[in-house]
Amino acid sequence: MRFAKLALSSLAVLGIAAFGVSAIAQQPPVAPPVDQPAAPPVVTPAPDGAVPATPATPDATAPAEPAPVVAPAPAPAVAHAPAADHGEEHAAGGDHHELTPKGGWKHDGAFGTFDVNAMQRGFKVYKQVCSSCHGMKLLSFRNLGDVGGPFYDPVYPNPNDNPVVKKIASEFMVTKIDPDSGAMVPMPGIPADAFPSPYANAIAAAVGNGGAVPPDLSVIVKARNGGAGYVYSLLQGYVAPPAGLVVNSGQHYNAYFHGDTGSQWVGKDPRNKPPGGFLAMTPPLQEFDIRLQRDCVEGAQGGTSCDQNTFDDGTPTTIEQQAHDVAVFLAWASDPKTEARKQLGAAVIPFLFLLAILVFLSYRRIWRNVEH
Amino acid sequence: MSGPSTYEPSNGLTKWLDQRLPIVRFNHDLMTFPTPKNLNYWWTFGGILAVCLVVQIVTGIVLAMHYVASTQDAFASVERIMRDIDYGWLIRNIHANGASMFFLAVYIHMFRGLYYGSYKSPREVIWILGVVIYLLMMATAFMGYVLPWGQMSFHGSAVITNLIGAIPVIGEPIKTYLMGGPAIGDPTLNRFFSLHYLLPFVIAGIVVLHIWALHVPGNNNPTGVSVKDVKKDTLPFHPYYTVKDGFAIIVFFLLFAYFVFYAPNALGHADNSVEANPLQTPAHIVPEWYLLPFYAILRAITFDIGPIEAKLLGVIAMFGSIGILFVVPWLDTSKVRSMRYRPIAKQLFVLFVVAGIGLGFCGANDPDKFVFKFGPDKLVVNYVDTSGVAQVSGRFDNFEGAGGAQEFIAKLPPSSGASVAVSEEGFKWLWLSQILGAYYFLYFLVFLPLLGIIEKPKARPPSIADSVRKKHASVPAAAVNPAPVAAE
Numbered sequence: 001m002r003f004a005k006l007a008l009s010s011l012a013v014l015g016i017a018a019f020g021v022s023a024i025a026q027q028p029p030v031a032p033p034v035d036q037p038a039a040p041p042v043v044t045p046a047p048d049g050a051v052p053a054t055p056a057t058p059d060a061t062a063p064a065e066p067a068p069v070v071a072p073a074p075a076p077a078v079a080h081a082p083a084a085d086h087g088e089e090h091a092a093g094g095d096h097h098e099l100t101p102k103g104g105w106k107h108d109g110a111f112g113t114f115d116v117n118a119m120q121r122g123f124k125v126y127k128q129v130c131s132s133c134h135g136m137k138l139l140s141f142r143n144l145g146d147v148g149g150p151f152y153d154p155v156y157p158n159p160n161d162n163p164v165v166k167k168i169a170s171e172f173m174v175t176k177i178d179p180d181s182g183a184m185v186p187m188p189g190i191p192a193d194a195f196p197s198p199y200a201n202a203i204a205a206a207v208g209n210g211g212a213v214p215p216d217l218s219v220i221v222k223a224r225n226g227g228a229g230y231v232y233s234l235l236q237g238y239v240a241p242p243a244g245l246v247v248n249s250g251q252h253y254n255a256y257f258h259g260d261t262g263s264q265w266v267g268k269d270p271r272n273k274p275p276g277g278f279l280a281m282t283p284p285l286q287e288f289d290i291r292l293q294r295d296c297v298e299g300a301q302g303g304t305s306c307d308q309n310t311f312d313d314g315t316p317t318t319i320e321q322q323a324h325d326v327a328v329f330l331a332w333a334s335d336p337k338t339e340a341r342k343q344l345g346a347a348v349i350p351f352l353f354l355l356a357i358l359v360f361l362s363y364r365r366i367w368r369n370v371e372h
Numbered sequence: 373m374s375g376p377s378t379y380e381p382s383n384g385l386t387k388w389l390d391q392r393l394p395i396v397r398f399n400h401d402l403m404t405f406p407t408p409k410n411l412n413y414w415w416t417f418g419g420i421l422a423v424c425l426v427v428q429i430v431t432g433i434v435l436a437m438h439y440v441a442s443t444q445d446a447f448a449s450v451e452r453i454m455r456d457i458d459y460g461w462l463i464r465n466i467h468a469n470g471a472s473m474f475f476l477a478v479y480i481h482m483f484r485g486l487y488y489g490s491y492k493s494p495r496e497v498i499w500i501l502g503v504v505i506y507l508l509m510m511a512t513a514f515m516g517y518v519l520p521w522g523q524m525s526f527h528g529s530a531v532i533t534n535l536i537g538a539i540p541v542i543g544e545p546i547k548t549y550l551m552g553g554p555a556i557g558d559p560t561l562n563r564f565f566s567l568h569y570l571l572p573f574v575i576a577g578i579v580v581l582h583i584w585a586l587h588v589p590g591n592n593n594p595t596g597v598s599v600k601d602v603k604k605d606t607l608p609f610h611p612y613y614t615v616k617d618g619f620a621i622i623v624f625f626l627l628f629a630y631f632v633f634y635a636p637n638a639l640g641h642a643d644n645s646v647e648a649n650p651l652q653t654p655a656h657i658v659p660e661w662y663l664l665p666f667y668a669i670l671r672a673i674t675f676d677i678g679p680i681e682a683k684l685l686g687v688i689a690m691f692g693s694i695g696i697l698f699v700v701p702w703l704d705t706s707k708v709r710s711m712r713y714r715p716i717a718k719q720l721f722v723l724f725v726v727a728g729i730g731l732g733f734c735g736a737n738d739p740d741k742f743v744f745k746f747g748p749d750k751l752v753v754n755y756v757d758t759s760g761v762a763q764v765s766g767r768f769d770n771f772e773g774a775g776g777a778q779e780f781i782a783k784l785p786p787s788s789g790a791s792v793a794v795s796e797e798g799f800k801w802l803w804l805s806q807i808l809g810a811y812y813f814l815y816f817l818v819f820l821p822l823l824g825i826i827e828k829p830k831a832r833p834p835s836i837a838d839s840v841r842k843k844h845a846s847v848p849a850a851a852v853n854p855a856p857v858a859a860e
Contacts, residue, residue, distance in 0.1 A: 110634055138451045215646075219451065222637065223645035269771035270794050271749050334645075337454065337461040344462065345633025352629060356622040363615045370607060371840045372409045 097275070098229035098256065099236065101324050105228060107331060111346070113339050114332050119150035121315060122329025125322050127168075129284050130217060133209065135197030138218035139333055141169035142191040148339040150329065160191040172196055210250050212280035221327070221334035228331040230256070235323035237276060238283040244268045251278040285319045377401050406606035407613050408593035410840050414488075415591070416620030417481040419613075423621050424474040425579065429572050431467040439519065441565040443558050446521035447647040465636040466628075471513050472639045473628045475662035478506060479728075486700070487721055489709030490592040496701040498589075501582040503697045505575055510663065510694075512571040515564040517660055522644030527657045529556055529564070535670070538687045556650075595839045596709025597832055605836035656738060664735030665728055669693050669812070671739050672805040689809065696816050703816050705824025713830040717823050724815045727808040734805035742798030750797075751777045755790040767795050 106115040123144070126136070144151045145159025156162040169189040174196045178185045189196070197216070199205035205213045215223075224230045237256035241247050246264040253261075259277015262270060315321060332338070379400040381387040386396055438457055440449040453460035482502070485491055491499035518529045533556065537547040552559025590599060590606075599605045607613070631638065637645075639661060643654045659667050673686035680688075696703075711718045737743075753765040770776035771792070781790045833839035 138448060138455065143455070219645045223642055225642045269777075270751070270792055271771075335454070335461075341461060341465070341633055341636070345629060348629050348633065349626065352622055352626050356619065356626065359615065359619040359622055363619050366611050366615050370409060370612070 098226040099233040100229055101232065105328070105331070107228075107328065107338065110342060112342070114148065114150075115328055116150060117315075118325045118328040119332050121322075122325035122327070123150050125285070125326040126217070126329055127171075129322075130326065131172075131195075131198065133198055133205075133214040133281075134217045135199075136195040136217050136333060137197050138194075138216070139336075140192060140194045141165055141172070141189055143333075143336060144168060145191070146336060148332075148336060150332065162191070165191045169193060210280055214281070217330055217333065219334045221331045223334075225258070228327040230258075231330055232323050232327040235285055235326065236320060242274050245274055247278065250280060252280070252282060253277075254279055285322045287317050287319065378404060402587075403608065403610035403614075405587060405609045406590065406599070406602045407609045408591055408599060408605060408836050409607045409612075410593050410595065410836050411591060411613070411616075412594055413616075413620055414480070414484040414594075416617045417477050417484065419617035420477045420621055420624050421474070421481060422579065423624075424470060424477055425572065425576060428467060428470050428474060429576070431463050431470065432569070432572065434463050435467055436565075436569060439565070441519070441562050443521060443561055443648070446519060446561060450520045462632070465632045469628065469631040469636060469639060471516060472631070472660070472662065473624070474509065475513070477624070478509060479662070482506065482697075483725060486724075487711050487718075488592055488594060489596050489704070489706075489711065491701045492704065492709050493701070494589040495585075495592060498582060498585040499701055500698055501578055501585055503694075505578050505582060506697075507694060508571050508575045508578070512568060512575065513660065513662065515568040515571075517644075518561065518564050519568060520644060521561065521648045523646045523648055523652070523654050524641050524644040524657065526556065526648035526650065527653055528659055529560065531657055532659075533560075535687050535690075538683050540684070592709060593836060594710060594712065595833055595836060596713070597834075597836055597839065600835045601837065658736055661732065661736070664733075665731035666690050666693060666735075668731040668735035668805040669809045672734070672802065672809040674739075674802065689813075693809075693812060696813070700816060700820070704820040705822075706820075706827065706829070707824070708829040708832065710832075713832050714823070714827055715830060716827045717819075720815060720819050720823070723811065727811045727815075730808045731805060731812065734801050734808065737801040739800065739802035739805065741801055742796065743801055743804055745796060745798035747797065750795045752793055752795040753777050753780055753784075753790050754793055755781075755784055755788040757788070758785070 106112055106118070142159040142165060143149055145156060145162035145165040146152060149159070151162060151164045151168070152159075153162050153164065159165055169191050172189045172193075172195070173186040174189040174193045175184050175186050176193075177183070178187075198214075199208060202213050221227045221231060226233070233256035234254060237254040238252060239255050241253040244265060244267060245253060245261060246266050247253050248264070253274075253276065255274065255276040257277040257279050259279065261273050261275070261277060264278070265273040335341075377397055377400070379390075379394075379397040381390045381396070389395070390397055435453065438449065438453045438460065440446060450464070453464050455461075457463075485499060485502070514529075514532060518525045533547050533551055536550065537543045539546070548554070550560070550563070551557075552563055641658065658664065667690075670686045670690040673682050673689050675685075676682050677685060706714060706717065708714055711721055750767040750769060751771060752767055755763055755765070757763050765777075765780055768775070768777040768780065772778050777792050781792070784790050
């Protein structure tokens with residue numbers, strides 16, 4: 001009779017397991033966050049960001065949630081901040097004082113999701129600023145329209161059909177073999193193409209940048225200690241070098257760079273050397289308009305008859321905001337499956353927890369007459 | 373110990389099969405195997421490890437379908453698995469974190485064996501096979517870490533292959549065969565991939581031997597007292613230990629799932645998301661956490677002994693620290709298996725665990741950095757004196773002002789090339805790793821042999837059944853063991 005009961009309890013365990021498996025299998029595709037307007041705002045491919053948008057009257061299509069307000073970057077406390085530990089220009093840095101946006105990152109935590117508006121604005125920053133020197137070769141244009149991506153549209157489950165993605169792809173020139181001549185010619189991209197790298201190879205990149213190769217940004221947030229916070233801080237870290245710090249030509253002092261200032265801190269107490277380091281990249285961000293405007297692409301929500309200038313999400317054009325948005329975009333680009341991963345975890349862990357309780361009860365039952 | 377098989381084929385097919393391939397009988401005998409009734413949760417890690425091996429092999433086979441073993445494509449192919457393969461991110465996160473979980477479990481399993489004396493007669497062969505599995509696991513994990521071809525992959529493999537090159541006479545040829553040429557490149561990656569695929573199956577084979585060897589003398593148990601009466605002291609493996617191991621495995625999976633879903637990169641290193649670049653060496657090359665204690669022992673040897681150079685000594689110490697495990701059954705002279713009844717050994721064992729974990733921290737830190745500082749940082753001046761000899765000044769508190777470093781420089785001739793440097797004094801990680809590394813060897817080479825002679829063990833229970841009855845002394849005897857199935 002004991003084994004009949006055993007069989008019953010194992011059936012119950014199997015039932016729970018089946019429930020768990022079906023719960024995992026039926027994970028719905030990520031719905032657009034509820035705070036999005038019915039028509040997801042998309043980047044207008046303005047040739048430059050300076051197109052003045054008419055200040056819009058608040059209307060129903062504006063996002064219910066204002067764009068995240070990021071904390072203004074405090075001037076780094078140069079004299080008192082701990083000095084950088086290491087002197088190498090790579091990931092193993094020693095600065096531990098990255099800035100964090102006010103309220104933290106929306107994508108942090110067990111249930112955090114990427115801020116779609118920030119990702120879209122961040123992509124605009126990548127396209128107009130970063131992409132002139134930095135490639136993103138591990139991503140394809142279609143990834144932008146994947147579930148959880150910045151331009152995901154539930155109407156187009158296949159991102160290759162997404163008109164916004166198609167339009168973005170067509171704005172990049174991708175070098176391909178011309179089927180008529182066999183020559184390598186630049187032609188407008190399609191969603192299946194990978195993001196083009198701005199330089200043909202590392203040597204060309206080094207020659208074009210005074211010996212420093214701009215790193216590919218595909219996995220940059222995973223590849224730096226500090227992650228998105230490092231990108232966010234670095235882009236705001238171009239502060240005036242403190243007096244006594246020798247900055248060579250072609251170098252730029254950055255208070256958050258994982259570097260070392262010791263050798264160029266001349267005639268001063270080396271214990272007080274400023275944090276950060278020197279990098280070849282000029283301060284990349286200027287103030288420009290990163291407000292999201294409604295996209296007027298045939299097939300996209302909004303259609304062709306929309307007016308680009310009637311939408312304004314109220315995003316400030318500050319460097320802080322740009323740094324925040326591009327950091328969010330690059331965090332997504334480094335690990336596009338973050339949301340899917342956390343969602344599956346939210347199903348698996350409670351399932352395992354229940355299963356553990358059931359198996360523990362079975363254990364108690366089987367062992368109840370055994371002294372041990 | 374299992375005695376004659378109790379299996380009786382129930383129908384024509386199983387009778388026919390039993391005379392030709394008694395595989396059903398084999399399984400029946402495994403399931404009814406008499407297992408001491410007092411095993412605690414530390415004994416569940418054997419089952420957990422079996423599951424870990426299966427998880428690694430299954431996920432690894434899927435990953436191998438998508439991975440490209442070429443220095444040009446390896447990094448991108450791993451990222452492609454994370455981005456474009458259906459549930460590739462899940463499979464890879466399970467495989468990468470699964471290695472850490474595997475080692476976590478194996479360390480607990482080994483510490484359990486050391487504490488309860490599971491290596492002692494008649495279980496020496498089980499222990500030795502276990503150490504072989506552990507060695508193969510380290511080799512497999514090391515080669516697996518090279519495959520994603522990140523910065524740590526590349527430079528870590530350079531450090532390890534160079535170690536092998538430090539072995540006199542045979543080191544260089546072995547190193548060349550391992551790398552497939554004079555430097556790490558495509559041939560290295562290809563043979564590491566091939567071996568990384570092969571070794572888990574070698575491990576699986578030795579696991580079979582390990583379990584076979586276990587089923588000859590049977591399990592040790594927390595008292596270390598041998599089974600006297602199979603009926604009173606033991607339970608059939610199934611269902612008693614299948615359900616107990618099953619529960620432990622699920623709890624272990626909860627921890628595993630936390631890392632896979634919420635902290636997949638927590639046990640890794642940011643540098644390994646940078647594609648390998650032979651021309652740019654990371655500031656700190658560190659192996660994965662589970663190899664750190666041995667890395668600390670390697671780096672702890674900074675001194676030559678006689679004609680043997682520090683580098684070779686370090687290699688000897690590192691391999692010796694693993695090799696010593698093979699002879700533990702003969703280093704421990706005590707007749708008492710379980711340290712429950714060995715008051716001194718128990719305390720030294722706790723220190724040994726602390727030393728092992730401490731060595732892990734030493735391995736993760738720069739040996740020349742400080743565990744703690746003796747005082748605030750001071751300044752020294754490096755300069756060349758009038759006779760052309762490099763000198764270091766005394767220590768200064770201040771940079772400016774009277775008695776400061778600047779004042780000292782002002783007195784030197786301009787040709788002295790004086791420069792100010794920070795002078796830190798503190799307790800170095802190197803020293804800590806030397807102390808803990810020395811304890812590691814002392815434990816095995818001095819304490820275990822000596823304690824068997826000088827230690828006076830406490831009284832052991834006469835049998836397993838007695839040891840569990842004592843705990844439940846207040847329970848009425850009638851309620852203790854009414855079920856006759858318990859001991860069958």
